[in-house]
Amino acid sequence: MVKTETVSIETRGNGHMVNVTDRVAEFVKNAGLDEGVVIVFTPGATAAVTTIEFESGLEQDFARLMEELAPRQREYAHNARWGDGNGHSHVRASLLGPSLAVPVLDGRPILGTWQQIIVLDFDAHPRSRKVVFQAIGE
Numbered sequence: 141m142v143k144t145e146t147v148s149i150e151t152r153g154n155g156h157m158v159n160v161t162d163r164v165a166e167f168v169k170n171a172g173l174d175e176g177v178v179i180v181f182t183p184g185a186t187a188a189v190t191t192i193e194f195e196s197g198l199e200q201d202f203a204r205l206m207e208e209l210a211p212r213q214r215e216y217a218h219n220a221r222w223g224d225g226n227g228h229s230h231v232r233a234s235l236l237g238p239s240l241a242v243p244v245l246d247g248r249p250i251l252g253t254w255q256q257i258i259v260l261d262f263d264a265h266p267r268s269r270k271v272v273f274q275a276i277g278e
Contacts, residue, residue: 143171144274151187151261151269155203155232159194160271161256164242165249167273174247176277181239183270186229186263188236194256206232206262229262236260244277 145167149158160180168178180189192198209232216227240257242249251257259271 141173141278142274142276143173144272146270146272149259149269149271151267153261153263153265153267155206156261157192157194157199157202157258158261159256159258161251164257164273168244168249168275169247171275173244173275173277176244176275177241178244178249179239179241179274179276180257181272181274182259183238183272186226186233186261187269188233188238188260188262189240189257190236190260191240191251191255191257193254194258209235226264229264232262244275
């Protein structure tokens with residue numbers, strides 16, 4: 141069985157984290173997936189998907205780390221070529237990647253107690269993002 145659903149989320153950009161854990165669990169349940177894998181994917185080059193303990197301290201820590209790794213004010217060849225000022229957004233998103241595969245057992249994604257699935261929007265402005273959920277299995 142393979143089932144796919146695309147949802148929209150509104151983001152503030154600039155590293156905004158959106159917790160999609162409950163939406164993923166609901167999708168898995170509605171898809172009737174008992175055992176397999178659920179893939180979470182965001183199309184585009186300035187967003188990413190990962191897991192984290194979704195709490196304000198780690199949000200701040202993560203934002204600080206991203207600023208250290210790919211500072212907004214650094215010169216990026218992308219900015220020189222396209223003039224859109226979001227070279228840092230592309231670099232940050234590429235470090236994490238656009239997708240995540242989570243095993244499913246007994247109709248639920250297997251996640252740790254403090255582990256949530258998040259979509260991060262690194263672009264320089266708010267936007268509506270598409271997120272694709274795909275269930276594969278039985």
